Amino acid sequence: MxxxxxxxxxxxxxxxxxxxxxxxxxxxxxxxxxxxxxxxxxxxxxxxxxxxxxxxxxxxxxxxxxxxxxxxxxxxxxxxxxxxxxxxxxxxxxxxxxxxxxxxxxxxxxxxxxxxxxxxxxxxxxxxxxxxxxxxxxxxxxxxxxxxxxxxxxxxxxxxxxxxxxxxxxxxxxxxxxxxxxxxxxxxxxxxxxxxxxxxxxxxxxxxxxxxxxxxxCVSPQQATARRAALRRCHELDAQISSLRAAASKEKQMARQVAVNLEIKALMAERQQAANSL
Incomplete structure (x- = not known):
């Protein structure tokens, strides 16, 4: 775009x-x-x-x-x-x-x-x-x-x-x-x-x-309410994912890097679910 x-x-x-x-x-x-x-x-x-x-x-x-x-x-x-x-x-x-x-x-x-x-x-x-x-x-x-x-x-x-x-x-x-x-x-x-x-x-x-x-x-007023909640959740998850990625880039312990990456993966899956509801 x-x-x-x-x-x-x-x-x-x-x-x-x-x-x-x-x-x-x-x-x-x-x-x-x-x-x-x-x-x-x-x-x-x-x-x-x-x-x-x-x-x-x-x-x-x-x-x-x-x-x-x-x-x-x-x-x-x-x-x-x-x-x-x-x-x-x-x-x-x-x-x-x-x-x-x-x-x-x-x-x-x-x-x-x-x-x-x-x-x-x-x-x-x-x-x-x-x-x-x-x-x-x-x-x-x-x-x-x-x-x-x-x-x-x-x-x-x-x-x-x-x-x-x-x-x-x-x-x-x-x-x-x-x-x-x-x-x-x-x-x-x-x-x-x-x-x-x-x-x-x-x-x-x-x-x-x-x-x-x-x-x-454009959607109905009822759907718009649900859409606002989904958008809010997407933005919250984006912030969390960005923060974890920054932390992962500084992490020196391999075990901790793996744990953070798994957490990021879980949040990305949740973010996709929220995006699908838009």
Missing amino acids: NGVDLSSEQLISALRLPAEASVGQRIPKKMLAENLTSRGTATSADRKLLQEQIEEVAWVAALKPSNAGIPAYQDEVRSYLELAVLNVRLRQGSQLDVKVARVSSSTARVAELVHRAIPYPVLMVLDDEAQLYLSMVHIRWAQKEADKTVLDGELIQSTFVRNGSGTAPTADAATLNAFMGALPINKQPRTDLLALYQGWMDTLCAWQAAAVTGRFE
């Missing part, structure tokens, strides 16, 4: 958002830092990271019942009155390890901090010119602080390595086209804004699964 020729504008355009939802405003980094400080969820290092890594944050669109024709969602846990779409331009000098197609922890942390700073569910595209990084996460009301939101569950994130940015495998044209073709808002659930957001999350998970299986396939 080769790198993809994709811009943040093309990725956002693929959502086919209604023109009425367009915002087109810049969000000052200072405002993000102030929001984090008021919520008590950021350290001085976090605020410094925002300043150093982010070049510009553009508020692209705000999807509401009035402009999207999709009802809001409210219960005792969360209130989705609006979905925000952001385009975050990172400073040049990629944080991506192009050899393994993995975003660095600092870039992932930047995405998390922006999610925490905004009291709406956010579909966020980050762009450092070497790669695109798509990030989503649910939010809910804080249990002990009225009118404050917290992140709810794991962040769903994936990368798109551009042509010429490295040797990392990403996706072929057919897989990318299938993913882009599944993104438009009119192809997502429209029961309410929560269902819409979850639909985009599930589409992103389908892209993540395609990196493992080689095929892009």
Whole structure:
């Protein structure tokens, strides 16, 4: 598989958002830092990271019942009155390890901090010119602080390595086209804004699964839940296997090398089983 020729504008355009939802405003980094400080969820290092890594944050669109024709969602846990779409331009000098197609922890942390700073569910595209990084996460009301939101569950994130940015495998044209073709808002659930957001999350998970299986396939909400668990397990096993391989390369005792290699073999078999369920 080769790198993809994709811009943040093309990725956002693929959502086919209604023109009425367009915002087109810049969000000052200072405002993000102030929001984090008021919520008590950021350290001085976090605020410094925002300043150093982010070049510009553009508020692209705000999807509401009035402009999207999709009802809001409210219960005792969360209130989705609006979905925000952001385009975050990172400073040049990629944080991506192009050899393994993995975003660095600092870039992932930047995405998390922006999610925490905004009291709406956010579909966020980050762009450092070497790669695109798509990030989503649910939010809910804080249990002990009225009118404050917290992140709810794991962040769903994936990368798109551009042509010429490295040797990392990403996706072929057919897989990318299938993913882009599944993104438009009119192809997502429209029961309410929560269902819409979850639909985009599930589409992103389908892209993540395609990196493992080689095929892009949208599934039912029930199957998507099982797929997320299988993807999580694949990533956990990948980390364990990588750690054991590093340990094996340094091991001098033959008996211990054999034992580690057997453990790696068992984990690889489990990883294959998890991948088969995708």
